[in-house]
């Protein structure tokens with residue numbers, strides 16, 4: 689049996705009533721990509737929803753997300769990590785985060801390159817964020833019909849995850865998540881070892 693994969697229902701384009709229906713059907717983990725929308729929706733919906741923040745996060749919006757998001761999937765720069773840690777310290781909480789890695793061919797996608805992440809880890813930087821719980825990696829594959837390219841990109845991400853886990857997080861049980869897979873590529877992601885898929889369109893629009 690492959691390990692179980694968790695589903696984050698990406699509700700970023702959905703109104704509160706639709707989220708409420710999915711909640712009534714038993715779904716608890718939802719994904720939002722805008723801080724203000726996360727805030728608004730969370731204030732209207734049951735408190736036991738697990739909110740996942742999956743969008744690019746600007747510095748001036750950090751305080752809307754820290755402490756509210758169960759997991760921030762999009763920690764995508766050194767500067768952002770420093771600021772997230774600072775805000776979590778201010779709120780006296782521990783914020784669970786995933787490191788977003790750029791593995792796609794597209795230039796528009798945010799994230800660390802594998803090389804940047806290796807360098808940060810080797811420099812000890814990732815161990816100097818006491819108010820963040822670094823829980824793994826997140827990545828997006830290129831939007832393409834070339835399934836072999838998608839597979840290669842997910843495999844690159846999985847290999848980096850395994851390398852970092854073995855080298856820097858071997859005693860950190862919390863480093864256990866590989867967030868990869870969206871509507872058009874989740875079956876490949878699951879086959880390549882994803883632990884969390886983030887699915888919007890295929891859930892809400894089909």
Ligand SMILES: *Cc1c(COP(=O)(O)O)cnc(C)c1O
Pocket residue numbers: 698700721742743870871872886887888889890
């Ligand atoms: C929108 C989004 C998703 C969901 O994409 P779908 O194609 O609707 O499944 C997943 N991850 C991120 C980071 C997103 O922005």
